[in-house]
Amino acid sequence: MNIIMQLLLLGANICMLFLPLHILNIRPFHHFKVTLQCILHHHYIIHSAFLLFLLSLFSQKMGRPPCCDKSNVKRGLWTPEEDAKILAYVANHGTGNWTLVPKKAGLNRCGKSCRLRWTNYLRPDLKHDSFTPQEEELIINLHGAIGSRWSLIARRLPGRTDNDVKNYWNTKLRKKLMKMGIDPVTHKPVSQVLSDLGSISGFPNTTTTNQMAYVNKELVMNNMAPTKTEPSGSNKSVVENTQEGQVHSWQHHIPYQVLTTENVQSQVFSETASSTSSSSSSNLTQLGSPQSYSCQTPQAQTGPHCSSFDWSEFLHSDSFVWSLNPSSLVQSEADLSINAKTNGHDKQGVSAVEGCCGASMEYQIKKQCEGHSFVDGILDRDSELRAAFPELLDASFDY
DNA sequence: AATATCCGCAACCGCTCCGAC
DNA sequence: CGTCGGAGCGGTTGCGGATAT
DSSP, X not given: OHHHHHHHHHHHHHHHHXXXXXXXXXXXXXXXXXXXXXXXXXXXXXXXXXXXXXXXXXXXXXXXXXXXXXXXXXXXXXXXXXXXXXXXXXXXXXXXXXXXXXXXXXXXXXXXXXXXXIIXXXXXXXXXXXXXXXXXXXXXXXXXXXXXOHHHHHTXXXXXXXXXXXXXXXXXXXXXXXXTTEETTTTEEHHHHHHHHHHHHTOOHHHHHHHHHHXXXXXXXXXXXXXXXXXXXXXXXXHXXXXXXXXXXXXXXXXXXXXXXXXXXXXXXXXXXXXXXXXXXXXXXXXXXXXGGSOOOHHHHTSXXXXXXXXXXXXXXXXHHHHHOHHHHHHHHHHHHHHHHHOGGGHHHHHHXXXXXXXXXXXXXHHHHTTOOHHHHHHHHHHHHHHHOHHHHHGGGOO
């Protein structure tokens, strides 16, 4: 009798508390749900059940609930037993509807967590060994072209996940580029980035000096050599910024590959669009191979050496590419819009390609196909800048 | 040998997109 | 048209091993 009275009393109290919120449709209210559950569960299990019942009644008006009750699911590293359960479940039922997987597989995990564990670690087609130089090279090329679109980049690397690529970039490749004096975000020489900063903001030289000092401090803090100023615009400047051997190794073993327009359009564009087609797997496999990135047109291979690499053109490569061959891009965009409609989940990738790949990547490709590699362009431009602004670059050591 | 610091990686979080209803 | 739920993405966190002091 006492329990019944308590239940009724609690129910009335909760109704008094919940009903106005329910009527007012206050959505953030569902954040209290778990907390209230925890408090009541500690002392009054029956009350908690009653509360849950009420909550379920009100849930229609509480907005989107969390994907799982995070306070009651296990988090952190996975045990071999848990892995075995996932593997067994997937072997029997396949993937899909991950929210049901924990329940069906007997796991006390969030469904999202299960999906991540499968896609990032347990999938049988994953490689668990270290990245090869070819993979490194591909990541750098693609990052330079499309930025940190890790999932798109990972699709070119069979057996690698977006998480793998992202981690590898953040821990290794980014530092490697910085060590070479190349800004890992823009893939330009640090000096050029600072020069752009100065010209865009209209800061006087003193400010630019401070910026240089800041970046050099960053380099020092990252255990990297600050940028040395080379007299008379030597094209060895970047090489001498760092340990020579490393850069030579970089340039010889991890060169920026030469790409053709056709390759990029067929690779990056079709990759996002063809994921639903039967030929997607062959495309992706082909994309992962380094030779697919070599310049195939004899004209390009024997073309004139590009002596000047204009970074402002690189920055505004959208218009540049349009002026080069607008008709082909119109065609590409038309294809993309069709593909985007037929493959909704890749729309993000398509738009990314439209925004990034179609422009800057294509520009790089054209430049590279003219026999002028990306690194060559960086080095040339860096040398020009050093020759043009020796006093500006010297000032970087004034901090 | 003990402690501090660094580093790599697995996992998590918050957000967006998209199809179904 | 608005809402819900699944899926995916990119950024960030934190654990555990490696290395330095």
